[in-house]
Amino acid sequence: MNFDASQLGAAVVIIFLLLIIGFAFYERARGGGRNLRDIPAFSRLIRAIGLAVEDGTRLHISLGRGELHTSRSAASFAGLSILERVARTASISDYPPVVTSGDGALSILARDTLSGAYREMEADEQFDPTQARLSGVTPFSYAAGAIPIIEDEKVSASILAGHYGPEIALITEASDRTGGFTLAGTDHIPAQAILFAAAEEPLIGEELYAGGAYLRAGFVHIASLRAQDVFRWLIILAILGGGILNFIEAWLQ
Amino acid sequence: MKLRLPVISMAVAILSGLALLYLAFFPSSANAHLRALLLGWAASLGGIALFIGILNLLIVHVDKLSEGGRGAANSGVLVAAAMLTFILALAFGPNFEYGTGEAYQIQPTNWLFRYIQFPIETSLMAVLAVSLIYAAARLLRRRPNAFSIIFLATVLFILLGNSLVGSGEFGVISTGVTSLRDWITQVPAAAGARGLLIGVALGTIATGLRILMGTDRPYGG
Numbered sequence: 001m002n003f004d005a006s007q008l009g010a011a012v013v014i015i016f017l018l019l020i021i022g023f024a025f026y027e028r029a030r031g032g033g034r035n036l037r038d039i040p041a042f043s044r045l046i047r048a049i050g051l052a053v054e055d056g057t058r059l060h061i062s063l064g065r066g067e068l069h070t071s072r073s074a075a076s077f078a079g080l081s082i083l084e085r086v087a088r089t090a091s092i093s094d095y096p097p098v099v100t101s102g103d104g105a106l107s108i109l110a111r112d113t114l115s116g117a118y119r120e121m122e123a124d125e126q127f128d129p130t131q132a133r134l135s136g137v138t139p140f141s142y143a144a145g146a147i148p149i150i151e152d153e154k155v156s157a158s159i160l161a162g163h164y165g166p167e168i169a170l171i172t173e174a175s176d177r178t179g180g181f182t183l184a185g186t187d188h189i190p191a192q193a194i195l196f197a198a199a200e201e202p203l204i205g206e207e208l209y210a211g212g213a214y215l216r217a218g219f220v221h222i223a224s225l226r227a228q229d230v231f232r233w234l235i236i237l238a239i240l241g242g243g244i245l246n247f248i249e250a251w252l253q
Numbered sequence: 254m255k256l257r258l259p260v261i262s263m264a265v266a267i268l269s270g271l272a273l274l275y276l277a278f279f280p281s282s283a284n285a286h287l288r289a290l291l292l293g294w295a296a297s298l299g300g301i302a303l304f305i306g307i308l309n310l311l312i313v314h315v316d317k318l319s320e321g322g323r324g325a326a327n328s329g330v331l332v333a334a335a336m337l338t339f340i341l342a343l344a345f346g347p348n349f350e351y352g353t354g355e356a357y358q359i360q361p362t363n364w365l366f367r368y369i370q371f372p373i374e375t376s377l378m379a380v381l382a383v384s385l386i387y388a389a390a391r392l393l394r395r396r397p398n399a400f401s402i403i404f405l406a407t408v409l410f411i412l413l414g415n416s417l418v419g420s421g422e423f424g425v426i427s428t429g430v431t432s433l434r435d436w437i438t439q440v441p442a443a444a445g446a447r448g449l450l451i452g453v454a455l456g457t458i459a460t461g462l463r464i465l466m467g468t469d470r471p472y473g474g
Contacts, residue, residue, distance in 0.1 A: 009277075104299060130312060139374075205449045212469075
């Protein structure tokens with residue numbers, strides 16, 4: 001039986017979906033969230049959010065510039081999940097969080113996410129539509145637009161989660177200069193290397209997509225982490241199996 | 254029964270996502286036309302969203318300008334530049350040409366991008382280079398562990414390999430440096446990058462499926 005690439009893709013998506021649903025029921029039954037690998041960046045983030053609320057300082061959430069009709073949008077959606085959790089916790093603060101993005105549609109979704117979080121926390125009066133801003137539409141104009149917000153608006157912690165290129169170093173540098181906490185993750189591999197050196201708490205690889213699970217966004221987030229783990233092991237086994245088969249084939253010839 | 258706006262938004266988002274997924278997995282000439290149509294709609298909506306975003310940006314900076322204080326001058330420059338660009342684009346359009354030959358150079362909006370925006374962004378790239386050197390120097394103080402040392406040593410070695418030493422000016426040393434540089438970039442670095450890419454791809458699928466399932470709803474509040 002021969003599969004073409006699109007049929008294989010459809011099969012992967014269906015199996016992934018079934019795994020998520022299965023793990024979601026399992027996690028709900030056992031209370032969820034136990035045995036998650038420790039990611040210190042998220043523990044420090046939770047502490048930084050608490051400190052910002054207590055100190056009366058602001059949180060800056062930067063969602064990057066991943067356009068929603070491209071594959072880069074997944075990193076933006078992961079950032080929106082983190083924004084939703086952060087906005088709920090910080091909704092009681094005198095200084096509400098400020099959000100920057102580099103795409104028009106993303107800035108509208110950021111505004112919607114903030115508005116929804118405030119409504120859920122019954123703090124509608126705290127919501128200000130100018131909290132979610134489009135800071136620039138090219139990589140460097142985006143960074144140039146985000147830097148004054150970090151420097152001038154009493155920001156004590158910056159959370160950068162979305163699609164960025166090397167320009168992310170300019171934003172982390174600004175956050176460092178003000179002595180603020182920085183957690184940063186992107187889907188762009190060269191930018192992840194830059195973050196390893198430039199960010200206080202870098203999120204490497206798939207850690208960006210785990211934000212919702214670690215910030216308690218629900219069972220489905222934890223279930224999707226478990227499904228990713230299953231698929232990762234399957235891919236590792238496939239790679240190792242392929243390597244061994246190649247080796248045996250070369251050895252037999 | 255009265256339907257609430259978030260329910261309608263969720264239905265539209267899920268149906269659009271499922272439709273595009275179906276069209277991607279079962280391609281045909283009829284499907285390709287429908288897919289192009291849907292993506293065209295998305296691009297148009299993206300344009301409108303960009304316009305709304307720019308209006309929002311202008312409102313923020315007009316507010317800052319009227320409040321005065323730190324950064325008000327920068328806000329003034331931003332508002333003035335945005336208005337100037339908007340008026341020029343409105344007056345001359347994107348395809349305005351005056352005379353022949355050097356038309357591109359006198360097309361007003363192109364001129365703005367070519368002689369103002371582009372040099373400013375290039376200078377920011379130069380600032381970025383300095384920022385990266387500073388970040389590398391600070392890494393050992395921030396995370397003094399084996400991984401940081403390996404990271405910095407690899408960066409320095411690859412830079413060395415791309416410099417005069419790697420260009421063949423130093424005989425056997427150059428050959429050794431370039432061979433090791435190529436091995437590092439093609440074997441351990443490529444293997445690590447593939448591992449990260451697999452993680453990103455799995456995260457992308459999981460995020461997309463959560464949107465399709467309606468458990469992540471960053472739309473409609």
